[in-house]
Amino acid sequence: MRAAQALRALCISRLPRPVSDIFTSKPTSYLRAPHFQTTPYSTSSPQQKLAADMHPHIKRSTAFKSLDDADINHFKSFLEPSQVITDQSEVQPYNTDWMKKYRGQTVVVLRPKTTEEVQKIVRYCNEKKLAVCPQGGNTGLVGGSVPVFDEVVISLTLMNQVRSLDEVSGAFVADAGLVLETADNYLAERGFIFPLDLGAKGTATIGGNVATNAGGLRLLRYGSLHGTVLGLEVVLPDGTLFSNLSTLRKDNTGYDLKQLFIGAEGTLGIITGVSIMAPRRPNAVNVAVLALDSFELVQESFARAKRDLGEILSAFEFWDQAAAEVVHKYVSHVKNPFMEGDRPAPAFGVLIETSGSVKEHDDEKLSRFLESLMEDSIVTDGVVADSETQAKALWGVRESITEGLSRAGAAYKYDISMPVPKLYSAVEDMRERLASKGFFEQGRVARVVGFGHLGDGNLHLNIGGPQYDKEVAEAIEPYVFQWLKELDGSISAEHGLGLHKAEHLHYSKPDRMISIMKQIKDLFDPNGIMNPYKYLPKS
Numbered sequence: 302m303r304a305a306q307a308l309r310a311l312c313i314s315r316l317p318r319p320v321s322d323i324f325t326s327k328p329t330s331y332l333r334a335p336h337f338q339t340t341p342y343s344t345s346s347p348q349q350k351l352a353a354d355m356h357p358h359i360k361r362s363t364a365f366k367s368l369d370d371a372d373i374n375h376f377k378s379f380l381e382p383s384q385v386i387t388d389q390s391e392v393q394p395y396n397t398d399w400m401k402k403y404r405g406q407t408v409v410v411l412r413p414k415t416t417e418e419v420q421k422i423v424r425y426c427n428e429k430k431l432a433v434c435p436q437g438g439n440t441g442l443v444g445g446s447v448p449v450f451d452e453v454v455i456s457l458t459l460m461n462q463v464r465s466l467d468e469v470s471g472a473f474v475a476d477a478g479l480v481l482e483t484a485d486n487y488l489a490e491r492g493f494i495f496p497l498d499l500g501a502k503g504t505a506t507i508g509g510n511v512a513t514n515a516g517g518l519r520l521l522r523y524g525s526l527h528g529t530v531l532g533l534e535v536v537l538p539d540g541t542l543f544s545n546l547s548t549l550r551k552d553n554t555g556y557d558l559k560q561l562f563i564g565a566e567g568t569l570g571i572i573t574g575v576s577i578m579a580p581r582r583p584n585a586v587n588v589a590v591l592a593l594d595s596f597e598l599v600q601e602s603f604a605r606a607k608r609d610l611g612e613i614l615s616a617f618e619f620w621d622q623a624a625a626e627v628v629h630k631y632v633s634h635v636k637n638p639f640m641e642g643d644r645p646a647p648a649f650g651v652l653i654e655t656s657g658s659v660k661e662h663d664d665e666k667l668s669r670f671l672e673s674l675m676e677d678s679i680v681t682d683g684v685v686a687d688s689e690t691q692a693k694a695l696w697g698v699r700e701s702i703t704e705g706l707s708r709a710g711a712a713y714k715y716d717i718s719m720p721v722p723k724l725y726s727a728v729e730d731m732r733e734r735l736a737s738k739g740f741f742e743q744g745r746v747a748r749v750v751g752f753g754h755l756g757d758g759n760l761h762l763n764i765g766g767p768q769y770d771k772e773v774a775e776a777i778e779p780y781v782f783q784w785l786k787e788l789d790g791s792i793s794a795e796h797g798l799g800l801h802k803a804e805h806l807h808y809s810k811p812d813r814m815i816s817i818m819k820q821i822k823d824l825f826d827p828n829g830i831m832n833p834y835k836y837l838p839k840s
């Protein structure tokens with residue numbers, strides 16, 4: 302049976318009577334799991350501007366030493382030749398971020414294999430006042446993972462071993478450079494799940510995830526890393542070790558210092574090991590994708606999902622028509638079930654995932670829920686996956702939006718949070734603003750896209766155009782940040798601050814908090830060598 306027929310048949314058989322009427326779409330063969338590219342994305346183009354040129358107010362600190370042959374020779378004295386990369390063509394991917402928006406100027410990349418090697422590197426850099434930039438999978442979206450000037454890149458990707466799994470408690474300990482998907486596959490084989498998932502899982506590392514306090518697709522179910530991380534091993538800026546790979550669920554002894562490194566984006570130290578609570582992997586997972594006519598209906602379906610699906614609801618993601626169109630046009634292996642032939646994408650798409658332990662129970666709950674959405678005319682169409690492969694394919698419609706946007710050209714990315722009822726007005730308001738300036742007509746802006754983690758009140762507002770354009774950027778910023786401040790929103794819900802938002806932190810945090818953050822930074826890193834120019838405002 303063709304996959305499309307299988308899906309349709311499933312919908313009819315699982316959702317008796319009237320519900321079958323809503324599943325009128327005839328999806329074609331879209332059931333190929335999307336693959337996130339695992340080789341480095343970034344190779345800089347000659348046209349790509351240097352991050353330093355894009356931020357002319359940032360000057361290279363004269364307090365930092367410039368790297369010379371003696372430094373390289375020192376690194377080579379305890380690292381293998383393959384761990385010290387100086388060939389410029391090999392260095393370039395580490396200088397360029399995933400979006401090809403930020404380009405740094407490092408001349409050396411160090412690839413330690415052990416915590417002791419990281420300590421030796423950092424101790425030396427601190428003594429010599431060589432600035433460093435920690436890097437994991439280099440999938441960060443705010444320019445934090447690449448150097449601005451000549452900071453030494455310390456890549457953690459060769460530190461990628463699982464250290465232990467306690468199969469009773471689920472406490473999982475691994476090197477920071479372990480790729481998220483590899484960690485999850487390891488856990489899956491043993492009946493556990495990594496409590497974080499995101500579209501870049503094939504490349505992002507768990508150390509990078511912790512350093513950015515990544516949110517991802519199932520925060521709704523498993524909570525934030527501030528709750529699931531049990532302990533960390535961190536090389537501090539002076540080369541000493543913060544050794545706290547605890548596997549304890551409860552530990553009320555003193556300040557919980559590990560929390561400072563979660564979301565510090567490599568400004569306080571280099572995470573070398575992560576201990577995290579891995580829950581049991583749910584054995585009954587359902588994924589449904591629904592079509593809706595308005596954002597009000599998206600909200601209504603979310604409120605009902607929380608009420609009617611309760612404890613089995615594990616993800617609630619949404620996207621708008623512009624987001625669906627970008628995937629349809631630029632990510633050919635992903636097929637949107639509602640866009641067969643020339644059919645336009647619905648105004649909004651929603652992906653609902655349930656995760657539980659008794660399939661019949663979850664199926665019944667989901668069926669009843671979908672039936673009620675249809676009866677009350679909240680959704681106009683929908684499909685439910687019948688297998689893991691189909692579930693992955695449906696997830697692909699959501700997870701490929703970022704990839705689609707980046708293939709389409711330049712994307713100005715804003716990762717914001719605010720009360721859910723206001724969330725989509727950020728997109729509408731921005732569309733109006735850019736239209737009023739004539740940017741659409743002039744072909745300088747192609748689209749304003751909204752999608753994200755509705756369950757977390759987190760919108761990804763993306764403005765797409767053929768290339769980065771200073772005037773367009775100036776029409777967006779600081780306007781969007783001011784807009785958020787007035788709504789008590791956050792200028793970064795999950796991607797962090799990096800280079801992009803360091804100077805804008807004041808839109809989300811009061812001066813006193815920023816000054817405490819600076820004191821913490823000075824306490825840990827008095828020489829300021831750890832990922833400089835980012836995260837905290839200079840002024």
Ligand code: FAD
Nearest residue numbers: 437438439440441445500506508509510515516517567572
């Ligand atoms: P990098 O990009 O290498 O680094 C990110 C930051 O962490 C930098 O400041 C770097 O200096 C620091 N860092 C990295 N490793 C360490 C370490 N070991 N110790 C100290 N500091 C370190 N983010 C989300 O939150 N939710 C999403 O749903 C999501 N989806 C994404 C989908 C796509 C397609 C892409 C490209 C990105 C997505 N991201 C998402 C952003 C990104 O993947 C995450 O921020 C991720 O956690 C970064 O991990 P990384 O290993 O690539 O870190």
Ligand code: MLT
Nearest residue numbers: 500517700703716753761
């Ligand atoms: C996502 O949720 O897909 C990510 O955070 C990536 C993005 O915002 O582009």
Ligand code: ZN
Nearest residue numbers: 517754761795
């Ligand atoms: Zn996200």
